[in-house]
Amino acid sequence: MYGVDVALARWLVSEAARPHLERAAQEADPSSLAAATRLRRDLSGDQAAAVLDQVALRSRAHAKLGESAERLFFTRDGLEQATRWAVARWRADRLRRAGAVELTEAAAGLGIDALAGLEAGLTVRAIERDPVTAVLAQANLGPGATVLTGSAETLVDPAELCARPDQALFCDPSRRTARGRSWEVADLSPSWAQLAAWLDQATGPVVYKLAPGLPHRLLPAGVQAVWVSHDGDLVETGLWRGPDWPVDRRLAVRLPQGETVAAGPPTPPAGPLGRWLWEPDPAVIRSGALGAVAESLEAHPVADQIAYLTGSADRRSPFATRFEILEVLPARTKQVRAWAAAAGVGALEIKQRGLDLDPAQWRKQLKLKGSAQASLICAPSPSGPLALVTRRD
Numbered sequence: 001m002y003g004v005d006v007a008l009a010r011w012l013v014s015e016a017a018r019p020h021l022e023r024a025a026q027e028a029d030p031s032s033l034a035a036a037t038r039l040r041r042d043l044s045g046d047q048a049a050a051v052l053d054q055v056a057l058r059s060r061a062h063a064k065l066g067e068s069a070e071r072l073f074f075t076r077d078g079l080e081q082a083t084r085w086a087v088a089r090w091r092a093d094r095l096r097r098a099g100a101v102e103l104t105e106a107a108a109g110l111g112i113d114a115l116a117g118l119e120a121g122l123t124v125r126a127i128e129r130d131p132v133t134a135v136l137a138q139a140n141l142g143p144g145a146t147v148l149t150g151s152a153e154t155l156v157d158p159a160e161l162c163a164r165p166d167q168a169l170f171c172d173p174s175r176r177t178a179r180g181r182s183w184e185v186a187d188l189s190p191s192w193a194q195l196a197a198w199l200d201q202a203t204g205p206v207v208y209k210l211a212p213g214l215p216h217r218l219l220p221a222g223v224q225a226v227w228v229s230h231d232g233d234l235v236e237t238g239l240w241r242g243p244d245w246p247v248d249r250r251l252a253v254r255l256p257q258g259e260t261v262a263a264g265p266p267t268p269p270a271g272p273l274g275r276w277l278w279e280p281d282p283a284v285i286r287s288g289a290l291g292a293v294a295e296s297l298e299a300h301p302v303a304d305q306i307a308y309l310t311g312s313a314d315r316r317s318p319f320a321t322r323f324e325i326l327e328v329l330p331a332r333t334k335q336v337r338a339w340a341a342a343a344g345v346g347a348l349e350i351k352q353r354g355l356d357l358d359p360a361q362w363r364k365q366l367k368l369k370g371s372a373q374a375s376l377i378c379a380p381s382p383s384g385p386l387a388l389v390t391r392r393d
């Protein structure tokens with residue numbers, strides 16, 4: 001079992017390791033014994049393992065970080081916690097537009113958000129308490145940024161925070177405990193209390209990245225709360241405080257395009273099915289902006305508390321995927337099986353909200369056969385659970 005210590009991390013980011021990383025990246029199967037054996041001719045067991053691990057992590061990082069993953073250094077945990085590149089760039093640009101010149105990142109991890117700050121033209125100082133992660137972060141950021149190793153509680157200077165309106169503070173606290181990933185604010189590091197104290201002290205922009213499931217009741221007063229989705233996945237709740245961001249507002253932002261909608265109008269009551277069914281973006285649902293999107297679509301929910309919208313106006317929204325309702329069936333196995341058999345449906349996409357229905361299980365029971373494809377959207381309604389045969393529009 002090998003572990004990366006500071007000495008090994010320093011070697012890994014040095015010029016001495018570079019040719020080995022390049023060679024390992026050329027291996028057809030870097031996880032093979034043969035690849036390890038070839039590296040072991042020139043390297044210690046730990047060095048060879050660290051090089052092969054790095055190559056595997058870089059290829060895994062592609063989905064999150066794109067091309068730049070090729071030259072960055074990762075740990076398994078650090079990659080899991082890293083912000084997606086499109087989200088990090090969006091945040092850094094938003095900070096820059098708000099007049100930030102310098103960025104202090106209080107819990108930098110591998111420095112992905114800090115790197116986006118650098119690319120947006122900010123001067124960056126990153127703080128990371130884990131010494132190995134800090135070595136990799138400094139390599140990722142290059143000489144253009146300063147990485148300080150230690151705890152943010154001692155390294156963030158409150159006097160500087162309150163003196164510099166052009167200095168932004170960003171913190172993406174750890175949400176991990178010995179039991180794994182946690183969604184409790186009590187498990188944050190830096191702590192929730194520390195985040196609140198910095199909010200009090202800072203005169204410049206402050207941004208915190210928190211879990212997307214952060215309960216609304218925990219939102220502090222005087223911040224803008226921004227739920228962000230990327231490629232349809234809900235990725236974070238951001239708390240923003242700064243001159244550019246009207247406070248006590250809740251927004252949904254959809255990336256990569258960056259469309260924004262504010263929560264405000266209440267969600268209308270449920271009403272009859274129309275020609276269309278819209279599946280809202282998860283950021284819209286979490287932020288409470290469903291009413292605003294319903295208003296723009298002249299739509300209403302299919303049932304109270306169910307986040308599918310329906311209506312007949314020929315409207316579109318970047319915040320909702322539109323389906324045309326082709327047929328309305330009761331959500332019962334027998335009826336849906338008969339419909340699927342008659343229509344020759346062999347591939348069925350099943351979505352559901354508000355019903356106790358396991359799509360994978362149900363698909364088996366439906367005994368699908370045929371070459372046609374269809375999308376079934378299931379939800380409660382005043383007349384009982386419905387299965388709507390739809391076409392993605």
Ligand SMILES: C[S@@+](CC[C@H](N)C(=O)[O-])C[C@H]1O[C@@H](n2cnc3c(N)ncnc32)[C@H](O)[C@@H]1O
Nearest residue numbers: 082083107109110111112129151152172189190
């Ligand atoms: C969620 S990660 C940050 C990821 C980063 N935003 C990125 O995209 O790469 C949080 C990091 O904060 C560090 N950390 C946790 N508590 C800290 C503290 N009190 N002071 C400094 N760093 C801390 C952890 O070691 C971890 O690397």
